[in-house]
Structures are given as C-alpha cells and as structure tokens.
Amino acid sequence: MPLREVPIEFEVDTFPAEVDRLLLDADEQIEAFWDLFKQHKVHQFVASDFRLIWGAIDYIKSNNLADGNSFCEWGCGFAVIAALASLAGFNSVGIEAEDPLIDEAKKLHQRHNVDVELWQGNFLPRGAKALAEKGRSYVCLQADPPPAYEKYDMQVDDFSVIFVYPFPGEEFYMQDIFERFARPGAILLMFLGPYQVEAYRKVSHR
Numbered sequence: 001m002p003l004r005e006v007p008i009e010f011e012v013d014t015f016p017a018e019v020d021r022l023l024l025d026a027d028e029q030i031e032a033f034w035d036l037f038k039q040h041k042v043h044q045f046v047a048s049d050f051r052l053i054w055g056a057i058d059y060i061k062s063n064n065l066a067d068g069n070s071f072c073e074w075g076c077g078f079a080v081i082a083a084l085a086s087l088a089g090f091n092s093v094g095i096e097a098e099d100p101l102i103d104e105a106k107k108l109h110q111r112h113n114v115d116v117e118l119w120q121g122n123f124l125p126r127g128a129k130a131l132a133e134k135g136r137s138y139v140c141l142q143a144d145p146p147p148a149y150e151k152y153d154m155q156v157d158d159f160s161v162i163f164v165y166p167f168p169g170e171e172f173y174m175q176d177i178f179e180r181f182a183r184p185g186a187i188l189l190m191f192l193g194p195y196q197v198e199a200y201r202k203v204s205h206r
Helices: 018-034 050-062 080-088 099-112 171-181
Strands: 003-005 070-074 091-096 116-120 161-164 187-193 196-202
Touching: 003 171, 018 050, 018 080, 050 080, 050 161, 050 187, 050 196, 070 080, 080 091, 080 099, 080 116, 080 161, 091 099, 091 171, 099 116, 171 187, 171 196
Parallel strands: 070 091, 070 161, 091 116, 161 187
Antiparallel strands: 003 196, 187 196
C-alpha cells in the first residue's frame, strides 16, 4: 500500500496561550538540559521546530484529516510534539529510548498539566530492521531497548497520526516502516529541516 502526500497549508503567526506557554517553557528546559550535557550524555537528541509543527498538527486536526484521534511521536525526546498533539485534542503517546529524556518530558508535562502517555522503549516495531537498506548505517537502529508497543498491547497500526523527525537520510526508511506497519488511512507527519514539514497518508491503491 503506497503513500500519498497530504497537502498541508497553514500560517503560524499566533498561538493559543497554553501552547505559547508550553513552547516558551520547553525552550528554556531544553537549553538548560544542554548546559548540563556532561551529566547525562544523551547524544541522539535534536529538537525540531515546535512552532512549525504545531501549525501542521492544528491544520490536520482542524480539517479532520486524520482517520481517528490517536497520535504517536516516534523518538519523542522531551515529547513537546506529543504535548502539542494533546493540546490540539489528540490522544497522544510519545516513545523514547533514553531514560533521561523521558524524565525531562515528565517534568515538562507535569508543569503544564498535559495528558500524554510516555513509553520508554524503541519506536521501531519488531521487523522494522529488515526494511533497512543493506550496507547503510542508520542512527535509529542504534537504540537497544525492545519495541515499546508490546508492553502496552498496541501496535503501529493503532495510531491515526505518527510524527517523526528523522536523522538526515533516514526519511525514506521512516516512510518504508510506516508503509509496512501503519494502517490504511493513517498519516505520517515528518519534520525534515528548517521550514520543511511533510505529511503522507497510507492508501490502499495508487
């Protein structure tokens, strides 16, 4: 089942007050986290453009583009995107392999009373490694924990929208995983760098 691009058009000029407060707080917390890098040494964390992605999530929700109300952030870090999805009205989950990042996400969410499930583990489902191109080194495959889904009796195809910020060169691998494991009708939302956010829907025919 192929993927079809979903056009998303939005402008991000102003934010709801609760979103603005969350984002300002997240900026400060992430900056403080990096100031203490030697204490935690978490290497695989790069913050995405939270404000741009809020616009995309809000557009998807406001225009009823999702086939349901479940949202998952792959490799969530501080789970800011998962929190934004919750504020937009989604039932939101964030999956992260690094314990220190899960701890940071919990602190942020508690301060803003955001309802997000945080799963410690691998966002890659069992069997995803077989889709990797031979001879290539993927950063996302360096995570050691087992897939997080099984602990919660869920799978990738339980989610309506999945967000990921892939490492450079891994976006097509993320698309392959989504195409293989997501359900028909689900949306893959990807941040690919400055001012670039793309969305794809899994369809049952070309």
